[in-house]
Amino acid sequence: MNKVSQILVGGALGLSILTAASAADPKPQDTVDYRKSVYTIIGWNFAPIGAMMKGEVPFDAAAVVRHAQYVEMMSKAAPEGFTKGSGPDAVKDTEAKPEIWTNWDKFEAKMNDFQQEAAKLTEVAKGGNEGAIKAQFGKTAETCKACHKAFRKD
Amino acid sequence: MNKVSQILVGGALGLSILTAASAADPKPQDTVDYRKSVYTIIGWNFAPIGAMMKGEVPFDAAAVVRHAQYVEMMSKAAPEGFTKGSGPDAVKDTEAKPEIWTNWDKFEAKMNDFQQEAAKLTEVAKGGNEGAIKAQFGKTAETCKACHKAFRKD
Numbered sequence: 001m002n003k004v005s006q007i008l009v010g011g012a013l014g015l016s017i018l019t020a021a022s023a024a025d026p027k028p029q030d031t032v033d034y035r036k037s038v039y040t041i042i043g044w045n046f047a048p049i050g051a052m053m054k055g056e057v058p059f060d061a062a063a064v065v066r067h068a069q070y071v072e073m074m075s076k077a078a079p080e081g082f083t084k085g086s087g088p089d090a091v092k093d094t095e096a097k098p099e100i101w102t103n104w105d106k107f108e109a110k111m112n113d114f115q116q117e118a119a120k121l122t123e124v125a126k127g128g129n130e131g132a133i134k135a136q137f138g139k140t141a142e143t144c145k146a147c148h149k150a151f152r153k154d
Numbered sequence: 155m156n157k158v159s160q161i162l163v164g165g166a167l168g169l170s171i172l173t174a175a176s177a178a179d180p181k182p183q184d185t186v187d188y189r190k191s192v193y194t195i196i197g198w199n200f201a202p203i204g205a206m207m208k209g210e211v212p213f214d215a216a217a218v219v220r221h222a223q224y225v226e227m228m229s230k231a232a233p234e235g236f237t238k239g240s241g242p243d244a245v246k247d248t249e250a251k252p253e254i255w256t257n258w259d260k261f262e263a264k265m266n267d268f269q270q271e272a273a274k275l276t277e278v279a280k281g282g283n284e285g286a287i288k289a290q291f292g293k294t295a296e297t298c299k300a301c302h303k304a305f306r307k308d
Contacts, residue, residue: 026198034198037191041231044180044188073227077195 028090035081038074045070053134061128068122071140075118079111095153110147117143182244189235192228199224207288215282222276225294229272233265249307264301271297
């Protein structure tokens, strides 16, 4: 039974549909599943912006705004996926390096860089200027790479 | 190499960092990974609201708003995870029933119900009234269950 099933099992009025474990106290594997999901959605939305920037698909200003908003929202959702105890010592299937937790200030700074550039990408996207979007897309991508290089196993 | 790595491979300026396949033309498995991620994030955010409604954790109005906003955003992100050709005939690891695509109008109606109730949950959450939130949480949960019952394998 998957997570959503666990959440929805039971009562019809939403008052008894949660298992205690699934809500207040996520297990390490749940946290890892969550953070992977966050990055999957970031990639899903970042990729089509890049395809437009490369000219592979036609530029669509409204689509860029929508995708950028999802990247921004997910950048703000990412930190809660890195709670203590969700590293490679607790779960097998993660590319997160232990350095995230032993060097938290540096990780937090890089996460903050990503959040800031992603927020700017939404702003710039709303302006609709393709050249400006391309430049800001590049800056945002740099923050992805910088964090992955330091804190993710390849 | 995972999806984000594929996206970020290559050029330093974000102009050549995308593989063609990853962006303009997602593979069925990418689409399935995406929609699973959407529902993982929905569950992650829906669960703590439920825990508050059950009194397992203290009511926190600001947290409810934040979680409800993520559920709402993800409800709007869900449909693009159900493109034609991403059903159980194309990929093994999915609980999506073929009826989604053979009975698309009904699926779309149930998705729409979810989106509407999730949007209302954000609205109600902003009001901060715990009783009203509890009622709207229940209505939203009902739309989850109705769609799962019709369109998801258990």
